[in-house]
Amino acid sequence: MILRDLAHARAGDKGDISCISVIARDPADYPRLEREVTVERVRAHFAGHLRGAVRRYALPGLGALNFVLEGALGGGVTRSLALDAHGKCLASRMLELPVSGDDGAAADGRLGEG
Amino acid sequence: MRTLRIGAGSGFAGDRIEPAVELAEHGGLRYLVFECLAERTIALAQLAKRRDPEGGYDSLLAARMRAVLPACRRQGIRIVTNMGAANPVAAARRVAEVARNLGLQGLRVAAVTGDDVTDRLRGTDAALDEGGTVAALGNRLVSANAYIGARPIQEALAAGAEVVVTGRVADPALFLGPLLHEFGWAEDDWTRLGRGTLVGHLLECAGQVTGGYFADPGRKEVPDLARLGFPLAEVSEDGTATITKVPGSGGRVTPATVKEQLLYEVHDPARYLQPDVAADFSGVRVEALGEDAVRVSGGDGAPRTGSLKVSVGCHEGWFGEGQISYAGPGALARGRLALEIVRERLRLIGHEAEELRFDLIGVDSILGPDAGSGADGAPAPREVRARVIGRCHSPEEAERIGHEVDSLYLNGPASGGGVVKSVREVIGIRSCLIPEADARPGLTWVEA
Structure with a gap:
């Protein structure tokens, strides 16, 4: 099971900082996100991109986490040599994070109305 | 309670034009806002202005105005846009010229100036976030534009502007300006300024809250993206708002689309720093009111920092x-x-x-x-x-x-x-x- 089964995500940029939201498709799954999608796991998941700190902001009212990845964009959108200089695709990379499948029914088929 | 309908006619310089026309004609709007200025766009515009003193504003300005001015004039919809880029005054002249050509005599256009701080910063030891100083850039410096706030827009509207053309303004402030003008919120009413900023933030990327940049076939379905409708907010005097779109347009507005945009490019949701307020989105609640209508409440704010961010090209x-x-x-x-x-x-x-x-x-x-x-x-x-x-x-x-x-x-x-x-x-x-x-x-x- 991967994070995509439980959550949706969107990435944005400010300078050399990538900002990636992780939003529970079903708010009931939020505690699992908070438990499993930790700063340490996200840092390891993006090891090839990161050159700075990772911060996580918890938004239980929205059933969402907000991640800030510093130094993740190759010097910043305007100077980066990367094909995806904005790091927009990093949201999809985030959703590849493995999560445990031991909590409730499979999420397949649920539509993210949050 | 009194409400105000405000719409987003674009979310970036190259955005589609038809959804703005649809909003102007069928959105029941009082205000139509065009956000068209990415981080780098204004530096490129400064270079264009050096080549041509009458240039340096958005290349689609005239096309957008030709498309929406007739409906806006007819219905009394006022327009706010940052399409002035590096040259808001020349852009305002161009808007007036377009209006004259359309037979819309007497249209009052205000240009907001003062965001260009290039000459003030050149050679100073202002510290860059990435290290070094502005002085150390030497002749590599192209431009320095401050993200100014909503007050000049409010003043222009109070003085009767039908179109307000700005350069670098904080994107949410393009929406906050009309709210300040209509609702008369106090300069230190941090809660309402925070809520108004939330409305602006949700609308500033236009289609990104109505189902654009959201579809993931099999997981997140969005109908009719080729005819994506752009958003409008019905804002109450207390700053709470309903995000919706023109019935029959493509896309969808759900709590999920609103949440993705709510957190988009926000770092600390409790401290979203803006020139007018430090907005606090941490307690925001979103709830579906029906098809393609989502109510947003619980925004807050704290006193502004007193500093302005400057984009240095x-x-x-x-x-x-x-x-x-x-x-x-x-x-x-x-x-x-x-x-x-x-x-x-x-x-x-x-x-x-x-x-x-x-x-x-x-x-x-x-x-x-x-x-x-x-x-x-x-x-x-x-x-x-x-x-x-x-x-x-x-x-x-x-x-x-x-x-x-x-x-x-x-x-x-x-x-x-x-x-x-x-x-x-x-x-x-x-x-x-x-x-x-x-x-x-x-x-x-x-x-x-």
């Missing part, structure tokens, strides 16, 4: 790039060989680059080292595209990268095709903070 050299494709059996190995050859060629010819990058599109160009080694059982790609890009100090040096990729046609691996090469100038964007008193906004008036 600078020359960063030249990008040179070349790409070539390989397909069929052995495509991956031939693509890798192509990259090795170009790497060795650039060394042999003594090529000088600040940075170089070698990608295989379809393999590792996006995910980089996180893509894995390819030894994890994944099937070999049936086609790959080799890409070499470097940042160089001159256009001539940048051009040599594309030449080396081009020469793979006759000198590289078998069956390479589809070479594309390019050279383009790099305008980098850095940022710094200045005291808010250092930017002095003003208004210039033009009448059609």
Whole structure:
């Protein structure tokens, strides 16, 4: 099971900082996100991109986490040599994070109305 | 309770125009806002203004105005836009000219000036976020524009502007200005300023809250994206709002689309720093009110910092790039060989680059080292595209990268095709903070 089964995500940029939201498709799954999608796991998941700190902001009212990845964009959108200089695709990379499948029914088929 | 309907006619410079017309004609709006200014756009506009003193504003300004002004004039919808870019006064003159040509005499257009702090910052020791000072950029400095707040927009509207054209303004402030004017919120009513900022933030990327940038077939379905409707907010006097769109337009507005936009490019949701307020989105609640209508409440705010962020544009050299494709059996190995050859060629010819990058599109160009080694059982790609890009100090040096990729046609691996090469100038964007008193906004008036 991967994070995509439980959550949706969107990435944005400010300078050399990538900002990636992780939003529970079903708010009931939020505690699992908070438990499993930790700063340490996200840092390891993006090891090839990161050159700075990772911060996580918890938004239980929205059933969402907000991640800030510093130094993740190759010097910043305007100077980066990367094909995806904005790091927009990093949201999809985030959703590849493995999560445990031991909590409730499979999420397949649920539509993210949050 | 009194409400105000405000719509978003664009979320970036190249955005579609028809959804703005749809909003103007069928949105029941009082205000239509066009956000068109990305971080780098204003630096490029400053360069354009140097070449032509009457240039330096958004290239689609006239087309957008021609499309929406008739409906806006007819219905009394006022327009706010940052399409003035580096030259709001020239842009205001252009809007007036478009209005005259449409027979809309007497249209009052206000240009907001004062965000350009290039001359004030040049040579100073203002500290850049990425390290170093503005002075250290020397003649590489292109531009410095402060993100100013909503007050000048409010003043322009209070003085009767039907169209307000700005340069660099904090994006949410384009929406906050009309709310301040209509509701008369106090300058230190941090809660309402925070809620107004939330409304602006949700609308500023236009289609990104109505189902654009959201679809993921099989998981997140969005109908009719080719006819995506742009958003409007019905805002109450207390700052709570309902996000919706014109009935019958494409896309959808759900709590999920609203949440994605709510957190978009927000770092600490409890401290979203703006020129007018430190907005707090941490307690926001979203709830579906019905089809394509989502109520947003619980926004808050704290006193503004007193500093303004400045977007500093600078020359960063030249990008040179070349790409070539390989397909069929052995495509991956031939693509890798192509990259090795170009790497060795650039060394042999003594090529000088600040940075170089070698990608295989379809393999590792996006995910980089996180893509894995390819030894994890994944099937070999049936086609790959080799890409070499470097940042160089001159256009001539940048051009040599594309030449080396081009020469793979006759000198590289078998069956390479589809070479594309390019050279383009790099305008980098850095940022710094200045005291808010250092930017002095003003208004210039033009009448059609």
